[in-house]
Amino acid sequence: MIAESFKFPEINSILRWKDIFETFNKIALIAVAATVISMLIFILAGAKDASKAPKGVRNLAETSVEFIENGIVMQTMGKDGLGWTPFLLSLFLFIYLCNVPGIIPFLQMPATARMAIPMFLAVVVWVIYMGVGFKHQGIKYLTHTIWPPGVPTALKPLVGVIELISNYFVRPFSLTVRLFANMLAGHILLVTFALLTSSLVTAETKVWMLKPMAILPFFMLVFLTAFEVLVAFLQAYIFTILTAVYIGGSAHPEH
Amino acid sequence: MEALARLVAAAEPVITADDQKAAAAASSAGFAYGLAAIGPGIGIGYLVGKSVEAMARQPEAAGMVRTTMFLGIAFTEALALIGFVVFILIGL
Amino acid sequence: MQSAVIHLQESETHDESEPHTCGGETGVVCPKDPGPILPEMKELYWGGGSFIVLAVLMRFVLFPKVKKGMDARYNGIRDAHESADAERSAARAEVAEYEAQLAGVKAEAARLVEAARTSLEAERQAKLAAVNAAIGERRAAAMAQVEAAKLAARDQIAAAVGDVAGRAGELATGRRPSAKVVERVVSEVMAR
Numbered sequence: 001m002i003a004e005s006f007k008f009p010e011i012n013s014i015l016r017w018k019d020i021f022e023t024f025n026k027i028a029l030i031a032v033a034a035t036v037i038s039m040l041i042f043i044l045a046g047a048k049d050a051s052k053a054p055k056g057v058r059n060l061a062e063t064s065v066e067f068i069e070n071g072i073v074m075q076t077m078g079k080d081g082l083g084w085t086p087f088l089l090s091l092f093l094f095i096y097l098c099n100v101p102g103i104i105p106f107l108q109m110p111a112t113a114r115m116a117i118p119m120f121l122a123v124v125v126w127v128i129y130m131g132v133g134f135k136h137q138g139i140k141y142l143t144h145t146i147w148p149p150g151v152p153t154a155l156k157p158l159v160g161v162i163e164l165i166s167n168y169f170v171r172p173f174s175l176t177v178r179l180f181a182n183m184l185a186g187h188i189l190l191v192t193f194a195l196l197t198s199s200l201v202t203a204e205t206k207v208w209m210l211k212p213m214a215i216l217p218f219f220m221l222v223f224l225t226a227f228e229v230l231v232a233f234l235q236a237y238i239f240t241i242l243t244a245v246y247i248g249g250s251a252h253p254e255h
Numbered sequence: 256m257e258a259l260a261r262l263v264a265a266a267e268p269v270i271t272a273d274d275q276k277a278a279a280a281a282s283s284a285g286f287a288y289g290l291a292a293i294g295p296g297i298g299i300g301y302l303v304g305k306s307v308e309a310m311a312r313q314p315e316a317a318g319m320v321r322t323t324m325f326l327g328i329a330f331t332e333a334l335a336l337i338g339f340v341v342f343i344l345i346g347l
Numbered sequence: 348m349q350s351a352v353i354h355l356q357e358s359e360t361h362d363e364s365e366p367h368t369c370g371g372e373t374g375v376v377c378p379k380d381p382g383p384i385l386p387e388m389k390e391l392y393w394g395g396g397s398f399i400v401l402a403v404l405m406r407f408v409l410f411p412k413v414k415k416g417m418d419a420r421y422n423g424i425r426d427a428h429e430s431a432d433a434e435r436s437a438a439r440a441e442v443a444e445y446e447a448q449l450a451g452v453k454a455e456a457a458r459l460v461e462a463a464r465t466s467l468e469a470e471r472q473a474k475l476a477a478v479n480a481a482i483g484e485r486r487a488a489a490m491a492q493v494e495a496a497k498l499a500a501r502d503q504i505a506a507a508v509g510d511v512a513g514r515a516g517e518l519a520t521g522r523r524p525s526a527k528v529v530e531r532v533v534s535e536v537m538a539r
């Protein structure tokens with residue numbers, strides 16, 4: 001053996017952190033920070049003079065509002081859905097700000113790479129789109145989701161089972177897993193290449209070539225960090241737009 | 256003599272049933288994720304390719320195509336991610 | 348011997364079942380690990396709680412304020428656009444009015460020029476006629492003079508001829524013919 005073999009750490013040791021106090025850990029800290037930061041952005045933006053051209057914090061807040069309105073609500077729900085903008089906006093900001101610590105140095109942990117937050121958000125979304133469905137269509141919502149309009153009678157049992165499972169179980173499950181697994185995979189990739197770099201640099205070996213080779217996993221680490229910036233945004237966007245699609249679908253089944 | 260035999264037996268690496276299970280799990284976890292990635296890989300490639308074609312044909316509809324493309328990617332990608340979760344569950 | 352072997356095996360199993368360290372920090376013992384994909388209750392409470400707080404505040408306080416400002420500014424911009432449009436159309440109307448006035452003035456000028464030209468022509472015609480008339484008058488006067496002179500000359504000639512003829516007749520006949528006869532003969536001859 002030319003060097004000590006590389007050993008991947010136990011999975012929990014890269015995901016679970018020391019409790020800050022008994023009932024408060026790093027994930028909770030990130031979640032609270034995400035809330036506080038988004039609230040601060042909007043409080044500061046609201047305090048500024050609205051009549052001038054927006055800049056700084058206000059520009060950030062207005063850009064995010066317009067992104068939600070034009071990029072998500074208008075594309076999926078149309079004008080009727082504009083009332084959902086605040087909810088979708090807070091959903092997007094919260095997920096994004098929970099994702100981004102995965103690449104911030106010294107934090108290095110996306111809060112959504114743990115099951116709790118994605119699951120909670122998916123359950124909230126599930127409750128909301130079911131509620132919207134019952135509110136807009138009454139009890140007919142059940143039959144509409146199980147048998148979409150225009151299904152031939154012969155196919156009803158088959159379609160019914162598929163749609164039932166897909167609407168009530170697969171949707172929240174896939175929302176959860178999509179966000180959670182994407183962030184977890186990104187985190188594990190970053191950990192892998194960081195460990196590879198550091199173990200190559202600190203390897204006790206007589207083969208001198210091995211140490212400069214650490215530049216290769218380091219480049220990969222840099223590239224993946226840049227990629228994770230994209231993923232953090234994209235996952236927040238996808239979660240939000242899927243929420244919008246589900247809510248829009250329950251409100252108006254014909255679309 | 257018996258004691259010596261025991262010493263030899265102890266010096267040899269003990270492969271328990273748990274170890275065997277862990278080894279099998281580790282190798283099958285790799286297969287699980289690899290197999291789970293094939294379908295979504297093809298699917299996403301096809302999806303994005305078709306979307307680019309559509310956008311090139313009708314640049315004015317690019318916004319709508321992009322939104323739909325992301326939705327499709329999200330649905331397709333979920334399969335690969337479920338494979339990844341299985342990988343985490345049985346492998347690590 | 349036996350006890351030593353047992354001890355070795357015990358220590359091995361003990362190694363495997365040792366609790367994990369948290370966050371790579373050795374010596375810190377975590378509570379029971381829930382597994383990598385099970386949600387942890389404290390994360391659920393804190394994460395869910397902070398999201399609910401954010402969503403509620405965003406819905407009722409933060410978003411409406413920012414949105415109100417945005418709407419106010421957009422309405423302001425739209426009003427400014429509309430007033431600019433109105434001003435532009437007003438300016439267009441003024442330009443049209445000015446052009447109409449300009450066309451009127453041009454027509455007036457053309458009419459004046461035309462009138463001046465016609466009056467000039469008339470004057471010229473009048474002057475020409477006057478000059479022609481003067482020339483005709485003078486010519487007539489000259490003609491009259493010439494006629495008068497011709498008549499006078501004829502009378503003188505007739506007198507002279509009569510005188511000569513009377514003398515010739517006196518010489519030939521010894522008797523002076525009467526003036527009346529001579530005059531008649533002379534006028535007959537001269538009319539021939």
